[in-house]
Every structure is written in structure tokens, then in C-alpha cells.
Amino acid sequence: MAEKLRVVGAxxxxxxxxxxxxxxxxxxxDIQLPGMLHGKLVRSPYACANIVDIDTSxxxxxxxxxxxxTYKNFPGHFFSSVYFVGMEVACVIAEDxxxxxxxxxxxxxxxxxxxxxxxxxxAMRPGAPVAFGDKTKIQAYYKNQFWNVSxxxxxxxxxxxxxxxxxxxxxxxxxGHFTKKTIGQANGDGFGDVEQGRKESDILIEDExxxxxxxxxxxxxxxxxxxxxxxxxxxxxxxxxxxYMSRFKIAVTLRLPANKIRILSMYTGGAFGARxxxxxxxxxxxxxxxxxxxxxxxxLGKPVSLFYSRDEDFLFYWGRGTFRSKVNVGFKEDGSMxxxxxxxxxxVSTGGSIGLGTFEYDATPTGNMLYSHTCKxxxxxxxxxxxxxxxxxxxxxxxNPEVFLPVEVAMDEAAEKLGxxxxxxxxxxxxxxxxxxxxxxxxxxxxxxxxxxxxxxCLNVATEKVDWASRTPPSQKTGTLRHGKGMALALQQTGGExxxxxxxxxxxxxxxxxxxxxxxDFGQGxxxxxxxxxxxxxxxPFEKVTIVSGDTNQPYTHIETCSSGTLVQGFxxxxxxxxxxxxxxxxxxRLLEVDDPAExxxxxxFVFAKTNPEVRLPWIAVFNSLGxxxxxxxxxxxxxxxxxxxxxxxEQGATFVDLDVDTETGQLCNIKVTHAQDCGKAIFPKAVEGxxxxxxxxxxxxxxxxxxxxxxxxxxxxxNWIDYPVATMLDSEVEPLIVEVFDPTHPYGAAxxxxxxxxxxxxxxxxAIYNAIGVRMKETPFTPDKxxxxxxxx
Numbered sequence: 001m002a003e004k005l006r007v008v009g010a011x012x013x014x015x016x017x018x019x020x021x022x023x024x025x026x027x028x029x030d031i032q033l034p035g036m037l038h039g040k041l042v043r044s045p046y047a048c049a050n051i052v053d054i055d056t057s058x059x060x061x062x063x064x065x066x067x068x069x070t071y072k073n074f075p076g077h078f079f080s081s082v083y084f085v086g087m088e089v090a091c092v093i094a095e096d097x098x099x100x101x102x103x104x105x106x107x108x109x110x111x112x113x114x115x116x117x118x119x120x121x122x123a124m125r126p127g128a129p130v131a132f133g134d135k136t137k138i139q140a141y142y143k144n145q146f147w148n149v150s151x152x153x154x155x156x157x158x159x160x161x162x163x164x165x166x167x168x169x170x171x172x173x174x175x176g177h178f179t180k181k182t183i184g185q186a187n188g189d190g191f192g193d194v195e196q197g198r199k200e201s202d203i204l205i206e207d208e209x210x211x212x213x214x215x216x217x218x219x220x221x222x223x224x225x226x227x228x229x230x231x232x233x234x235x236x237x238x239x240x241x242x243x244y245m246s247r248f249k250i251a252v253t254l255r256l257p258a259n260k261i262r263i264l265s266m267y268t269g270g271a272f273g274a275r276x277x278x279x280x281x282x283x284x285x286x287x288x289x290x291x292x293x294x295x296x297x298x299x300l301g302k303p304v305s306l307f308y309s310r311d312e313d314f315l316f317y318w319g320r321g322t323f324r325s326k327v328n329v330g331f332k333e334d335g336s337m338x339x340x341x342x343x344x345x346x347x348v349s350t351g352g353s354i355g356l357g358t359f360e361y362d363a364t365p366t367g368n369m370l371y372s373h374t375c376k377x378x379x380x381x382x383x384x385x386x387x388x389x390x391x392x393x394x395x396x397x398x399x400n401p402e403v404f405l406p407v408e409v410a411m412d413e414a415a416e417k418l419g420x421x422x423x424x425x426x427x428x429x430x431x432x433x434x435x436x437x438x439x440x441x442x443x444x445x446x447x448x449x450x451x452x453x454x455x456x457x458c459l460n461v462a463t464e465k466v467d468w469a470s471r472t473p474p475s476q477k478t479g480t481l482r483h484g485k486g487m488a489l490a491l492q493q494t495g496g497e498x499x500x501x502x503x504x505x506x507x508x509x510x511x512x513x514x515x516x517x518x519x520x521d522f523g524q525g526x527x528x529x530x531x532x533x534x535x536x537x538x539x540x541p542f543e544k545v546t547i548v549s550g551d552t553n554q555p556y557t558h559i560e561t562c563s564s565g566t567l568v569q570g571f572x573x574x575x576x577x578x579x580x581x582x583x584x585x586x587x588x589x590r591l592l593e594v595d596d597p598a599e600x601x602x603x604x605x606f607v608f609a610k611t612n613p614e615v616r617l618p619w620i621a622v623f624n625s626l627g628x629x630x631x632x633x634x635x636x637x638x639x640x641x642x643x644x645x646x647x648x649x650x651e652q653g654a655t656f657v658d659l660d661v662d663t664e665t666g667q668l669c670n671i672k673v674t675h676a677q678d679c680g681k682a683i684f685p686k687a688v689e690g691x692x693x694x695x696x697x698x699x700x701x702x703x704x705x706x707x708x709x710x711x712x713x714x715x716x717x718x719x720n721w722i723d724y725p726v727a728t729m730l731d732s733e734v735e736p737l738i739v740e741v742f743d744p745t746h747p748y749g750a751a752x753x754x755x756x757x758x759x760x761x762x763x764x765x766x767x768a769i770y771n772a773i774g775v776r777m778k779e780t781p782f783t784p785d786k787x788x789x790x791x792x793x794x
Contacts, residue, residue, distance in 0.1 A: 039292065093296045234298065466485065480664050495564040
């Protein structure tokens, strides 16, 4: 849109920011209902065991206890076997938290401990303990109602979960766009012939040993919910990114009709991908506080509050992790990429559906998209390993940062071998408008191609900002403290084909509007940007539009994931506002004596003729023409958006890192991350920059934070904020750079922004360390002992 925008891109006040900063916002754990009971979970002390017997008599007799839930009386919510330390065994429901906690300690469980395995490398060896204790018990694990991931357990080792849903693209049209996708017949995701690609390459970069350890412990509000079953309706107050996905899973688990379930989630707090259907996955060893509290409320007829403590949150909300990956990349002598072949092995512990769900997205943005301009042969093979560790969730990047690490380090290795600057090698190979865009997500109904790219602009502004031209090779570095510069490209698929959202816009006679869309806002400012889109389309000031959200009784909104909010929901909001506006203008044609509504427009609550803006009517005059009840009526617009094939958007950016390495201590210091990203159009600029400041959270995973398990017991040792070193703004400096290249897939040119800033970070830091001291770091976190070992000093 070429016209000047008034609300989109403006510095507006976040909705509902005032309620948050004043403490008036009610999060799920603030909910208090009359007669509410409280729950406390009993957890396993063993990494793998069968339950021989469970005695709840003492707990049931404790004053104030209303119910004790176990696998005996609530099968499907609890199980007779456990697979990691902390797995839920029972739940006590009582009149208050203190009683529930005391009674929970009275539950006596007799276990039959079984061999367990913590190390994923050990889990892959012949004769290793079976993480699930019994091969037959694994079958329930991958019967997943949502992701529908078609995989299989290895016949040789039940700890190995082999992907069998590989997608192979072929049959390019005259523009080179693949028109056919075959599923389950190739031995990797991709296209072309990697063996032929090796033959066509002048140089090959082959590297392995990359590890992206489990990191990103939970920093959001405590997990839990309040469930209330009354008048045949189950109402649940819970934090979630996908309330409709949660409703579906709850309906399946509790065998309730979906129209009998209502989820309220006005305030969620941080999510980072960890609130995808959270709390409704008992059959997948995921957190099940929602289904447990709901089942208890249905049994007792009273509201039930069940929330995790912070250390319990640590058991379920760890992020991604690979323990073995390798990459082969082939180039022509001029630096043109010919082929890419990547292998990834992931440690999913026993971590629920998200560990499997990332199979659908792993490495999508590398050979399939980011380098599709020159890469003619691409293959990605991926497998997972079961171990007896705490749960696994999707975090920002959802399967991609761990693959960007080997790929973007290999790009730097290639640049060195070819004698080309790392930035220039990426300039030569990165995707262009019109190139294949092979997202693995959701559907494939026709050719997909790149709608626009701002990578070149990102490289331009970032190289100037960090003074990339001053970079010198490691051979010229001397002294104890050595400075390094590194970079990596970043990309993330957004708004996968097949996503769908709806919205309703209601116009009022006084020149105001209400937007109904159940957008889940957990810090990204999405409800504010939706309001901006609606106001801009209606020609209203931002303050004249109210957004109503947080209730599954409102129109369906897609899960807030895959950076889809502004892209997918935003278009539905736009369409609803357009329909309401059309109805308003059509009603005004007779009053303004024009034949075609296209001759009219509206701004600030007035309808006017485009050819003569002085001829105008207030909205109330238009509403009066609707009849005797006109001023009390509403003009309603309905909007829908379904992402199809064709031009697709994506997050695109470049991450640059400056840092110093102390060669005596191995310490990384003076870390500065400069991230330039093309957001298409910044709808809510403050939120865009604020989101990218989340790079601090990624830095912690690279410099020192990871999951630590006791190899003798399987117990999580750092389940608190003292032993898990969460990063703060004092640990690194982050400078976000907004680049705007209009995206034609969105009415106001916006693109997704919420994840790719994490994807290239580890690789950029690894490349910066190499530039400082001349050694490659391949395993996160890059701790002092690893750096000193790489330098040969320990």
C-alpha cells in the first residue's frame, strides 16, 4: 500500500500494557473461584521403573483431602510405569495447598526400578537399556493426534525413533518451481541427487561433531490451570499458545464434546514455544496438569487449581537439543553452492509430542529455502533417540537453531577454503525472489516460491554497523584477550501452508469498533498489532478500536506459532475490517447520492466522497438509515484467511557477533550481538525491537546454560535459577536493526519476526570465536573448559 499509514507503524501504547504494569492483569494462577480446591502431584524418584503397588489410604484419610488420583482410579491420566525422574504418579486434591502438599507426602509407592539410559550415545548402542522399559509401551508414544507424525521405532533398537515421512520435491515447471512432492519414498527431505552433487562440486566441506545441547529453561510464569466443571460445561483458565488445539486434546482425553469445553487465556506470560497445547499430554509423557485438574473437577463438581512449582516447571519445559549432527556442502570454484547433505540426531528424552513435531520443520530454512537459489541437490536425514530425561518442548526456532549451527559454520569454513569473505559467499548463494520455498510445514497444494527477500539489505546495514571491513584473520591476533567477529544468516519458515484464522469486526454508530479474535499474546505485542491493522483499515484512531480476546467461544485463531500471528491472523483481521467497511460504505451510498461504494471512503468516524472529501457524514447518520433501531445496531464484518501455495513469506535476517576471548581463562566477554532482520513492515516497532532483544535468552544457551543430569540417578541437578545461569542484559549487548522490504503476501507488507533471531546465533558466535583464536567450537555451550581444551591448554 503506497498511501501514508497513520496507525500501522506508529508508536502506540500496548494493549493491554497498562493492566500488566500496574499488576491488575489476572493470569491463570491469579484466578480464585468460590469453593476452589487445590492439587499437588506426586512424582517418581526413579528414571525408569514399574509401579508394583501404590497405597493412598493415609493420604485419603488426611483431614481436608477430597480425592487422590492414581493409575488405578484415573487410567489414562496416570500410568503404572515411569520413564524419568519427576514423572507424575499421583495427585492429591484438597481444600488448600498446604493440605495437598502434606497429604501428597503420605502416598506410598512401591517401585520396581529398571535399567535406564541418560546418555543418547549410550542409548544408541546395542544392548542399551530401553528408555520406555518395554518395547510394547513405545507404541502409545507416537500415536499423536495433533502432529500426525508418521514414524517408526527401529526394529534393532527401540530407543531409536526413525523418521519415515521424508518429503522429496521434483518436476520443476518452466520457472524452476517444484510441482510435485512425494512422501515416504526418499531417504531424506530434499530434492535433486546429492551423490551427483558431490561429483559436480569442485570443493567439498565435510564436518561433524556438532552438538546443540538442551537449553532454554523456563522463564515464563508457572505452569498450571484452574478447571471448573459446572452446568455441564468445563471452563479452564490456562496459559496457552493454542487454545483450540488444547480444547481438541482435552476433548479427546476426557471424552467430552468440544462445545462443552471453554478455555480462557487472557494473559499467558512468556511462552517461547513452550505453551503449545501445554498441560494436555498425559499419553505422551508431557505435562498433564490441565487434564488432571479437569478430571478432578468433573469428579468432585468443584473448581480445581493445579500449578507447578518452579522446580517442577524445569522438569517439562527444557528446549531443543541435538547430540550429533554433520554436514556436507559442495561448491564450485567461484563459490556457487551445488549441494548440501545434512544428518541430525536429536535427544528427545521422553518429551512428548513436541520432540516429534520438530521433525516436520528441522532444517527447512537451510538447503530447502535459504540457499535454494544455487543449491541444486539437497538432503536432510533426521532421527531421534529416546532417553530417560525430563521433557522436551519447542522453543524459538522450533528445530532450526541446532541445524543452522553446522550449516553456517560450514559456510565459514568454505569461505576460508575458497578465499572469499564469509559475507560475500552468503551474498552469492542466498535465496532470491522467485526461488523455491520448500517449507515442510502442513500442506503442499502447488509450487511454493519466495515472495520477497531482504537479506541483501540486512547484510548491508549490519556490515556497516559492525565495521565488518575491519575484521582480520585469527593469524593476526596476539595477546591474552583476542577479539573476533563472526556472522551467520538466519531464516525461519512462517505461516505454513494450510494455516487458517478468523476474525469478526463490529462497527458502532459512534465511530468506534470492536475486534474479536482470540490472538494469544505472550509478550510479542500481537493484540496491539491486530488492533493497529483493524484501525488502519477502518480509518480510525488506534484508541477507537477495542480488541476482545482470550476465549475459545470467540472465532478460531490458529496456534500462535511459526511466527504466524501478524501474517495469518493479521490477514483475517484485515479481511473482517474490509467487509465491515464495505457494508458501511454501501449503506452510505444513497445518503451521499453515489452509485458505487468504491466512490466513498471513511476516516475518523466519517464517511466521505473521494472526489469531494468535504461532503461527509458521521457514522451515526449512516446507522440511522438502518431503521428505527439504527444507532443501537452493529455493522459486522467476518474475515477469514487460509494460507495457500504460491508466494510465501519467511523471516530473513543476518546475525553478527563481536566478542573477546580470554586465552588464559577461556572466558568469553564483551559480547555484542547485532541482528538485522527484514520484517517487511514493522506494524508495532517497539514490539519488534523488544522481541529481538530476546537474543539475550539465546546467548545463555551458547555461553553456559544447559541441562545437567546425574548419570547415576537421572535426576535433574540444576532445576533452579542458581544452578541454571539464566542470562541477563549484563551478559551481552544486543542491537536490533529493523529492515523493511515490503512483503506482497500481506496487505500492509508485514512478515513474521519472532524466531529467526535465535537460529543463527550459535553459529555466529562459533564463527566469532574462530576469528579470535583460530579454533572451531562445535558443541554448545561454549564454556571456558571447552575453549581451553580446544586451545590445547587443558
